[in-house]
Amino acid sequence: MQQQASRSLLRAAHASLKATWFSSSVAPAAAAAYSTSSSNQGQIKWVFLGPPGVGKGTYASRVAAALDVPHIAAGDLVRAEIKSGSTLGQQMQQIVSKGQLLPDEVIIEVLQQRLQQGRAAGEGGFILDGFPRTAHQAQQLAAVTQVQLALNLSLRHEVLVQKCCGRRICGHCGKNYNIADIYLPADPASGQPEIVMPPLSPPKECEPHLETREDDTEEVVLRRLQVYNAAAAPVEDFYRASGLLLDFEITGGIPQTLPRLMASLQPYIDAARSSSSSSSSEKEQAAATA
Numbered sequence: 001m002q003q004q005a006s007r008s009l010l011r012a013a014h015a016s017l018k019a020t021w022f023s024s025s026v027a028p029a030a031a032a033a034y035s036t037s038s039s040n041q042g043q044i045k046w047v048f049l050g051p052p053g054v055g056k057g058t059y060a061s062r063v064a065a066a067l068d069v070p071h072i073a074a075g076d077l078v079r080a081e082i083k084s085g086s087t088l089g090q091q092m093q094q095i096v097s098k099g100q101l102l103p104d105e106v107i108i109e110v111l112q113q114r115l116q117q118g119r120a121a122g123e124g125g126f127i128l129d130g131f132p133r134t135a136h137q138a139q140q141l142a143a144v145t146q147v148q149l150a151l152n153l154s155l156r157h158e159v160l161v162q163k164c165c166g167r168r169i170c171g172h173c174g175k176n177y178n179i180a181d182i183y184l185p186a187d188p189a190s191g192q193p194e195i196v197m198p199p200l201s202p203p204k205e206c207e208p209h210l211e212t213r214e215d216d217t218e219e220v221v222l223r224r225l226q227v228y229n230a231a232a233a234p235v236e237d238f239y240r241a242s243g244l245l246l247d248f249e250i251t252g253g254i255p256q257t258l259p260r261l262m263a264s265l266q267p268y269i270d271a272a273r274s275s276s277s278s279s280s281s282e283k284e285q286a287a288a289t290a
């Protein structure tokens, strides 16, 4: 049943996307042709990796804004395709509503379409988060675009659990908050740094409407982290083997972490932008230091 559903979904994916983008069978050749073109130089083409609760989406969005490249969240792409009500979207909805995972091929097709649109619109690269989640997805992504850096965000396990359990969403306006107030002293014996992460508190008007998502219980969070770690290790290995992996441990809140992260990324920004025009370099510099 599930296989049959996947096959029919794939056919729909190909039929709906063929018109705007190449099909999977010719993707590697087309990608190779693209990657040797001069327009591929001087671009930020990064993926952000990290466990649920690490703040990957937030950092991807902040860094993307500072570098003036689009932040592409795989989950948002999938939700948008479903919301569009396209044939593909409707079939994706059927799979998702049964609690099944979308086949990798379908996600990569939607992603290809997005990258193609971005290139047509003259976007200067991307920061991708939420994909790849498996080594197979990483291989598929490599066939369609040349990732230049995989930033691997991490956070001590016990902090991740506290942060996930502290998540709250305002049932009124939909904004996300975090009530976890985390302080862990440094442990010189193990070399662990001090961790200070104040809560992301809601404003007065949201306080009465705060809700906890059903799947943010400690039990579910621990299982989610286990699932993540099992799939993530081969993804990290994949990028480490290509010399593209950059590990970065988060030890504080966003205001402390973001400047430290931008400093760690600076050599990669310089490398990516070294062959781009001076005007875009200046623009990026101004954005990064603003």
Ligand SMILES: [Zn+2]
Residues within 6 Å of the ligand: 170, 171, 172, 173, 174, 175, 205, 206, 209
């Ligand atoms: Zn609110």
